[in-house]
Each structure stands twice: as C-alpha cells, then as structure tokens.
Amino acid sequence: MSRRVALLGMILGAALSTPALAQDKDWSTIRIATEGAYAPWNFTDASGELVGFELDLARELCERMEAECEIVAQAWDGIIPALQAGKYDAIMAGMSITDERREVITFSRDYAATPAKFVVLKDSDLAEYSTDLEYVNFAETGPEEEAVVEDLVEQFRGKTIGVQTATTHENFLREYLGEEADIRTYDTQENLDLDLQAGRVDAALASMSYWVPLLEGEQGSEFTMVGPGMTGGPFGAGVGVGIRLEDQALADEFSTAINAAIADGTVRELAEKWFGFDASAK
C-alpha cells in the first residue's frame, strides 16, 4: 500500500512539477519572406534560385539562432498583410524601419542602412543636377539642408518620377513632391527600371544599395545617379527584419544575432560583396 502511494505520489509529483508549456513559441523553424525582385538585396537568378545580400544574411543569422530557416518569395504588394495573416514569420526584403510600419509590425534592430538617390538617364536634362551637400539627413535639417531641398523640389517640378509602391521612397515623394511632380508607382523595382530605360519616367527614386551595383552592370549602363543621398525622416531608420507585433521574442532573437554578426564583421563582408560598399548598420 505505501509503495503504491509512493509511486502515485512520485508520478503526480512529476506531472505537477513539469513546467507549464512555455508561452513563448519555440523558434526552431522560422519562415522568412523576401521579394525576389530587388537586386542585390534579394533577386532570382536564371536557375530560379533566390539569391542576394539578404539571402546570405538570413542563412548566417539562422545559424546563429540555431534555427532552421525556410525562405519564400512573396510579392512586395501585400508582404506585410501576409505576415500579419501568418503566412510566414519574418520579412527580410530591404524593408526600412518606419514609424508608420511600426504601428502594425515590429522590427529587429537594423542591419543595413543606405541613402536614397534619384537616378535618371544619362542623356536626360536632369543628368547635370548636383548639389553642394552630398547627403541630407531629414531627421536633422538646418538652413543648408532646407536650401538643398528647395532646389530639389524646383528641379523636379513638372517631371514624372517613378517609385516602387509602399516604400519609404514613395512616402518621401508624396510628402515633398506630391503637388509638384507626377508620381507613378510600380509593383516591382524591376518594372520601374524597365520604364526608366524606356523613358516613360524622367527619374526614379530608390536606395543607393540598389542603384550602385545596377549602374556598374550592363543593365544600368545608361543610368546615372543625381542629387543628394537622403536618409532619415520619411526614409526611416535603416533596414530591419519585419516581425509580427506579438512575436517580440523572435525580433529580439534576430537583434541578438545581428549584433553578433555586426560585431565580428560578417555583415560588412556581405555588404561589400553584394553592394560594393559597406552598407551595414553600425
């Protein structure tokens, strides 16, 4: 009798002392969405594989987080709603951290930051446009910056500017040039490039990280960058991993891994490999 009681007691004790199921999900498998049409961050090569800076970085980070990562391609148009709906767990698609986006999703710390620049065709009359300031940070504007911005608005008055939809670049254009210029939005950056090449738009606005490698290659041979490199303000605070609001734990895991990867120079290496310059965050 006492032995049975003891056995029962042991079993009950073991059962009751099992820790309650952790409220946090166990992130041993993470599904990451990328776009696949934004070289060199993420794009598709001729064999159908997803390649790019973020693909390499994702694999690095997942190794550090000791998680198995599945990377899927998702159209940019709807990449956030699909995250909210649960179709994947994270977004690594050159997505800038902005207050607007922060209302609906959370971000890891930033892993890259590149200024935005206008690009025009070499034979366009905008090709000669240049400014005194090489970079303008909209978070800290003084009289010099404001003069440059005014000049910029004048330059692009009445022009047609192309931009990818739902980007910080679109936000900037609508805020500063919404009345003055004809703004055309495209579902993919690559379609925008096609129209820039075709001369349907006078200028295109996108991140330097996208332009620099493109302009070095054959496909960007007729393009040239003009104007100041722009950061901050409507452009957000760097590129980070987008994650559902309720999964802050996952965001923190990513941040830890990113910190480690920055500290040992991995991110800088990858940035130089893909962008040709150090686009990593500090």
Place this chain on the structure above:
Amino acid sequence: MDLTLLAWGDTGWSDEMLRGALMTLAVALSAYAFSILVGSLFAACKLSSWAALRILADVYTTVVRGIPELLIIYLVFFGGGVLLRTVASGIFGFDGYVDPPLFVTGLVCIGVSAGAYNTEVIRGAVQAVPKGQIEAAKAIGMSTGQRFWRVLLPQTARYALPGLGNVWQLTLKETSLISVIGLVEIMRQAAVAAGSTKEPFTFYLVAAVLYLGLTSLSNQGFRRAEVWANRGVRYG
C-alpha cells in the same frame, strides 16, 4: 530579342517557364473542379423552394460576377486568412497561426470566381432538361438516386458542356491574375524573367504562346467531350 535566354537548364528560362505552365494547369484544373462543386451547390440553391437559399445564391452570383476578378482575388487572399484564423481560434481554440498554402489560396480565389459563372451554366442546363422526362422517371418508379444518375445528370451534362467550356477558358485566363498573390505560374515567371533580363517583350510573348497552347488543347478536349455527350441524340 535574345533567343539564348530561352535555353533549357541553368542558363536559360525555358524550364522555368514550362514549370510555370504546369503550375498554371494545376491551379486551373483544381480551381475548376472546385468551381463545379460550388456551382452545383449554388445552382441547387437557386432552384430550391426556400426563398432564403435562392436569395443567397442570387447575391453570390451578382456580387462575384459584378466585381473585377482582381478584387475578388485580393479579398479572398487577405480576408481568407483572417477568416480561417477566426474560425480556427473560435471553434477549435487553436491559437497558432493557420496557414493555407499559396496554391490552396489561389485555388479558392479562382474557384469562387468561376463558381458564380458555373452556377448560371448548371442552373440553365438543369432547367433545360424536359420536365416530362423527370415525371416519366418518377412514374415508372425510379428512386431519386436513379433519376439523378440516369436521367438528370447525363442530360444536364450535355446542355452544360458549351457553357462549361467557356468557364474553363475563363478559368485558365484568370490564373494569370493569381500572379499578384505571388504564386509562380506563367505570368509571375514571365515577370521575374523579364525583370531579371530586361527583355519583357520576349517573355510576355512566350507567356502568350503558352496560354494559346493550353487553350488549344482544352478546346480539342471539350470538342471531344461534346461529341461524347451528344452520342445517341437525334437532331430533328
């Protein structure tokens, strides 16, 4: 036009385009099968004696046929996930994320849209079967099942086939819109290739040729089906 881009294997895009074509076919076939189910269901509603069912079916066909397919696809894509998660957590108490695969989402999107057209086709076909035949079948003592399989179904099929063929063509073409939710069928593959190689005309032309091929094959198939369904019918 750089034709080396259309090479097979790792250097060219032909194999990707063909894979896209297979995906198009797969989505179209499954969506079509689904739409026939949906269409039959709502056709039955339209022919029922309950006004509520008739009104429900009317709302369905009017709304779905009056809104652009692109909007229906977006609505099902974004709303379907929300609906599924609400159902899962409400009824099953499942708090995890419910994740219908992209293929299933595409299937449902197109199936819902084509189902509205099929409802009308099937309803018209059922109503075209001469009532006298049903009455005669009842009179000689056929059970409901026998009446359905031996009298109603074969003749409904015969009258519905031309309409069904039309809806199939519609379904095939509608799969091109599924590209907006990211499913890699012909259109999306062409867009990816066009963006990567900067030769949009080449790849959209290939896409058009692929759709033409699929349509031609389908037309032949439906013509054969019509011949089979009309066997034994005498034309007065």
Place this chain on the structure above:
Amino acid sequence: MNWELMGEALPQLLGGVPDTLTLVATSLALGVVLAVGLAQMRLSKNRVLSPLAYGYVYIFRSTPLLVQIFLIYYGSGQFRPLLQDIGLWTLFREPYFCAILALMLNTGAYTSEIIRGGIQSVPFGEVEAGRAIGMSRFQLFRRVIFPQAIRQALPAYGNEVILMVKSSSLASTITILEVTGIAKKIIAATFQPVEVFIIAGSIYLLINFLVTRVIQFTERRLNPQYHRERSAKAVVKPDESADALVH
C-alpha cells in the same frame, strides 16, 4: 471592421471613377469600330481576310488580358529606339494609350463575334427578299440587317460592357490610378486591405448595376412589339346584366 477607414477611403476611390469610365467608354467606342471591320472580314469569302480575322479573334480570346496589357506596355519599352524612329514612341510612352490600346484590341475581338452572330441571325430569306425587290446593299443593311442584328446582339453586348468595366481594373497594373489603382495606393499606406477592397468592390457593383439597367432599358426600347402585345390584352369587364341573371 474599420468603418472610419472605409468612410475616408470612399471619396478617394470615387475620384477614380472618371478614369475608369473614360477607359471603358473609349475602348468600347474604338472597339466597336474595329469589331465591325473584323466581322466584315470574317464574313467575307476572301481567303486571306477571313482566316486573318479568325486568327486575330482566336488569339485575343485565348490569351489573358493581363498578358496583352503587359506585352503592349512593357514590351513596347523593349523596342523604344525602333518606335522612336517611326515617331510612335510619344504614344506608347503613355500608360493611358497602352491601356486603351490593349482594351480596344481585346474588346474588338469579342465584339466582332457578337456582331457576326447578330448579322448571321437575320433570316436569310429576308435578305433574299430585300435583294429581290431591288434594295441597294446599303438599304438592305440599314433597313433589314442592322435593326435585327442589333436586337440579337444587345444582350450579349451588355455582357461585354460589364466585362470591360471589370477589365478596366487591370489598368492599375501599369500605373494608372483608376479605382483599383487608388485602392492599392490607400492599402499601401494603411495596411488594411479588406475594408478598402470592399468599398472598391461596391463601387464596381454600382457601376455594373447601372450599366445593366441602361441595357435593359435599351432592349425594351428596341423591342416595341413586346409592349404592344401587353397593351393589346385589354381587361374585359364582366357584363353587369349577366351578373344580375346569376343572382
């Protein structure tokens, strides 16, 4: 369900209605002109024109409209130097031109079949009779063929108009800000797709409802014989004296 957002989105979306209607009306008008020509080619005995028209209709009906739009818009970009040389680039450069061109070519194919069906539905005996009494080809067309063909074709054409209204939403894929384009713009800023698409869908439903009504009205006007039948069924009043006899 975010009602506030829906309220804010409505006026913005309504701003796109003129663009939608312009696209539809222009493509339909140009499409009819093209369709008449195509139908004539198809019905002719010419061994080059007839198969040509058949091929055109077959291709445009068998390929998705989206492919046709992209082929014209992005595809023309690939040939910019060539187009510039022949001076057509200023046209192809504009998204509106490309959209209307694509829609027009598409509706032209479908409408030509509708017209052909209408013309072929006129009983041949009437055509023969017209010829026998010496009507010129133009008189024959204006008095015998055209009125009856229109009556036959109208329901099918009504369908085509509705399809065009829906097809106009594809113009949003080449940067045109009609109703669907504006809907996508709002969603990009607010991340609330379901609410915005519901309002956009309702707008299209309303437009299509009005189109259906107009078509029905036109059908009634073109078919006065049905009205005359109804008024011919005069109500016959019972004879009161007969009643008195019964009681």
